[in-house]
Amino acid sequence: MRVHRPSFLSGLRDVAPMLLGAAPFGLITGASAVAAGMAALEITLMSATVFAGAAQLAAIALLSAGAAVWVVLLTTLMVNLRHVMYSAALAPSLRSESLGARAAMGAVLVDHIYAFASLRFARREPDLVRRDYVLGMGLPMWLTWTCATAAGAFLGAQVPASWQLDFAVPLMFLALLIPSIRNRPGLVAAITGGGLALALGGLPFNLGLVIGALTGIAAGTAAERVAATYSQRRVR
Amino acid sequence: MNRPDLWFTIAAMALLTFALRASFLLAADRLVLPPLLGRSLTYVPPAVLAAIVLPALAQPSGVGVGPFDLRLLAGAVAGVVAWRTRSILATFAAGMVTLWGLTWLLR
Numbered sequence: 001m002r003v004h005r006p007s008f009l010s011g012l013r014d015v016a017p018m019l020l021g022a023a024p025f026g027l028i029t030g031a032s033a034v035a036a037g038m039a040a041l042e043i044t045l046m047s048a049t050v051f052a053g054a055a056q057l058a059a060i061a062l063l064s065a066g067a068a069v070w071v072v073l074l075t076t077l078m079v080n081l082r083h084v085m086y087s088a089a090l091a092p093s094l095r096s097e098s099l100g101a102r103a104a105m106g107a108v109l110v111d112h113i114y115a116f117a118s119l120r121f122a123r124r125e126p127d128l129v130r131r132d133y134v135l136g137m138g139l140p141m142w143l144t145w146t147c148a149t150a151a152g153a154f155l156g157a158q159v160p161a162s163w164q165l166d167f168a169v170p171l172m173f174l175a176l177l178i179p180s181i182r183n184r185p186g187l188v189a190a191i192t193g194g195g196l197a198l199a200l201g202g203l204p205f206n207l208g209l210v211i212g213a214l215t216g217i218a219a220g221t222a223a224e225r226v227a228a229t230y231s232q233r234r235v236r
Numbered sequence: 237m238n239r240p241d242l243w244f245t246i247a248a249m250a251l252l253t254f255a256l257r258a259s260f261l262l263a264a265d266r267l268v269l270p271p272l273l274g275r276s277l278t279y280v281p282p283a284v285l286a287a288i289v290l291p292a293l294a295q296p297s298g299v300g301v302g303p304f305d306l307r308l309l310a311g312a313v314a315g316v317v318a319w320r321t322r323s324i325l326a327t328f329a330a331g332m333v334t335l336w337g338l339t340w341l342l343r
Contacts (some may be wrong), residue, residue, distance in 0.1 A: 042242060042243075046246045046249070046250075054285070055253060058288055059249060069248075073249065075288075077256075078284045080252070080256050081256065081277060082280055084259050086257070087257055087260035094261060099262070102258070105261060106257045164335060167307060167310070170311060171314050174293075174315055174331070177289050177318075186279060186282045197290060201291045208287075209287050209288060209291070216284070217280055220278070221272070221276045221279055224278075
């Protein structure tokens with residue numbers, strides 16, 4: 001298997017600014033995991049194998065609150081469900097790659113990599129080796145994420161509890177939540193999901209999170225439908 | 237935290253996440269995404285993230301009273317900064333600095 005160097009470097013160039021964003025995110029994830037009671041080795045291994053910031057932060061928060069394992073896994077499923085969308089969107093462009101190459105690309109298919117890949121594939125550049133372009137983004141991103149988490153975990157262990165670094169977890173989610181609200185149905189989904197989870201906070205196993213999230217998704221989908229029929233009527 | 241549970245959780249999270257990402261790349265010929273499910277996926281991030289954030293921020297931290305809970309106030313400041321800047325780092329900085337400032341003032 002020969003690597004097409006220009007394609008790999010093209011991926012590296014595209015992903016480089018994202019690495020600058022992933023590094024502090026990884027540092028904070030590592031530090032807050034240690035603040036929540038995980039060992040440095042445990043959170044580093046989690047970053048290397050799971051490679052999904054939002055899902056990891058959710059797991060850290062849930063585990064430190066004593067949630068059941070199946071609630072953590074159900075939350076992982078919901079937080080990472082968007083990746084199915086990415087996988088389905090890129091699959092037609094990568095059909096000719098080998099099974100191993102497709103598995104490797106699947107392992108690194110995070111938000112930014114999907115965004116760049118769909119952009120570049122749509123241009124149909126004849127000289128771009130798609131596998132090497134995707135891995136040229138994925139490998140540096142994976143390395144940055146894993147090393148930054150490890151560094152954060154070791155540094156975080158030195159930080160005294162009075163710094164309240166555990167507050168970083170809800171802050172990170174806030175920073176991910178706000179840009180994810182792109183339109184009114186999205187706002188409906190967020191308000192329904194958040195409000196219901198808050199109201200049902202007393203339920204065992206953090207079930208309020210699961211019920212709130214699922215109802216929020218349904219509410220957003222329904223709101224989109226209502227908005228579509230409403231705008232159609234107005235046109236007539 | 238229970239150690240064997242934690243190791244199992246990490247391994248299961250890794251497998252689950254990989255299965256979601258590789259799903260269509262590995263089995264595009266056998267998988268079909270129903271259109272309604274495809275549209276619903278758009279609303280997964282706002283619904284799930286809000287369901288995680290709101291209860292976490294509203295949890296009484298023991299400092300400050302009711303709506304004037306320090307973490308809730310710092311969270312509100314961070315929310316405005318997130319909305320204006322869309323930057324993870326700026327949001328984190330605004331939230332932590334507000335929390336530290338208020339803690340220091342009320343000490």
